[in-house]
Amino acid sequence: IRHVYVLPDYRRTGVGKLIMEALIDHARAHFEILTLRTPTAHGDAFYTALGFSREARFAEATHWLALNHDSISDSTRHS
Template identity: 45%
Template sequence: MEYFVERVNDLNVLDIGQLVQESEKEGYRFVTRLVSEFQDGTNTFSKPDEALFCVVNNEGKVVAIGGINQSPFAQDAEVARLRRFYVLDEVRRQGVGTLLQQTIVDHAKNHFKEITVRTDSAKADAFYRACGFEFDDSASETTHILRFDSKE
């Protein structure tokens, strides 16, 4: 199976129902929040330098989603927040999450000086560390940070 990353400009045209259902079953509500916040305009990933991406397979099925926002927890506009990152269980450990993460990082490093994220999942902790994030829970809203030497 081949996978492709696409930038999402309108979440309403994507079928992410399986991502919503599976994430809810796993106890995560952030994909559901992604949908509701996009619909009510709270977060459409449309502020300067923000972006939402999805991964689709060669059959057009959305298998992962995630985006980058200006961090709502930082006073500095050059601090980004990884948001709503989710990969379907059926494609985990196949490079899909890494592909999506690398696309987000490649986008972010041109606009931000660091990316923060919060997780309480041991699997996500291992994934973020493997992607170059450092564990840093010095702020209550953050568990991992990826710092860029300078904006490229």
């Protein structure tokens, strides 16, 4: 997932969570995991609360989320 932002006036209203939940639901049909990068503590807390894990498993990502818990391996597709 790249470049998802919420305008400051709409932060902490649930808009970001709704956007991410819709993206995650859509991604389940296409991917086994989602990856993203966030450099901020606020982003870290937000994505962790959505179920993403912090791990350096992927070079370009700070966080990842298993969409299909039964088939996670080193060869999985990711976004």
